[in-house]
Amino acid sequence: MNSIEERLRALEDRAEIVDLIASYGPYADSGNGAAIEALWTPEGTYSFDTTTLQHAELAGLVDLGTHRDYMEAGCAHVLTAPSVRIDGDTAVATNHSLVFVRRAEPWTAERVSSNRWFLVRTGGGWRVSKRENRLLTGNESARELFAT
Amino acid sequence: MNSIEERLRALEDRAEIVDLIASYGPYADSGNGAAIEALWTPEGTYSFDTTTLQHAELAGLVDLGTHRDYMEAGCAHVLTAPSVRIDGDTAVATNHSLVFVRRAEPWTAERVSSNRWFLVRTGGGWRVSKRENRLLTGNESARELFAT
């Protein structure tokens, strides 16, 4: 049996990671690049489609043409509650992300992706060291992010 | 470092708030106006579009024409897991809400909104003092609910 301290810390770790991931969507939809960048470690990366953004590029994510277009049309970056496995000072979380865009009524899901988040404990709390996002278009590589 | 009591309470507060928000969708979809009303404080309000409902009007939310229409067609009030900040006896949570309606196959997202929930600790647990819901149609006011 773990100590009270260990059990509290495990619960706090989980709560912090779940909240970090829940904050991504509102940050993306409100164009808050600085807040997105702050979720990652200085060495952190974010890969989607054929793109990999380095930490210094993360704040600019919301200024990409596709993102600006989403925001002007009206968008919702919807992330599902993740399943999280914590192992000491690292963690892995899996969840879905969906981007709903309002080209017209009703909104439609223009992106539906699998996600695998790699997280590390830092002096300032948990941060993302790597996030991989792959469109669920029937390909094996997107399903691999959900492999156990 | 906070005491064990403080840490437990912080975790319990968070769990209670997350669960409260998770309960809204099932209550809305099952037409349970009394249960919705009980989530708010007696002074609580719920604003969406150009409407602001006072506490006494919350139970009637499920009897509005639009809501009855949703339920007859088949609907899902989908709320994402919120990001929550607790400060003593008050808290603020942000998340998305989406209303899927089955006019025909498949279901479509007729409403996609940003939400900001203001919560207070009461003698009977956490309650909503104010919820603001704005359609993500590309306007700045909806994005403001997600501002940090």
Next chain:
Amino acid sequence: MNSIEERLRALEDRAEIVDLIASYGPYADSGNGAAIEALWTPEGTYSFDTTTLQHAELAGLVDLGTHRDYMEAGCAHVLTAPSVRIDGDTAVATNHSLVFVRRAEPWTAERVSSNRWFLVRTGGGWRVSKRENRLLTGNESARELFAT
């Protein structure tokens, strides 16, 4: 007031149940029948539409024609964060599940359901004893799963 041990256990129970439910979607989308089966008790059942799967049939869920078809087209089994009530060694959770499928761009929600999960504490952790899933097509039986 409950003891520290009781409060920790209540939080751990909740975290475990929420994570179990969050793991279902990634398992389904990656065709991991063995992992799905392991979420249920040996006597557990999963009912949807007019089908009830027994435990021995759960792993085969991902081999059903409809499921294979979803995976080939590209699919996301999206589950919302549940509302959970724990009572000793049993629990009940309610949430939505949505199956997004990519027949063409964009993805559409081919299934949108209410869910009621019955869970039990076992020697190996929490498991599902029964899950009921009903399409939200405007019928009363689907809404009943969300009744308090």
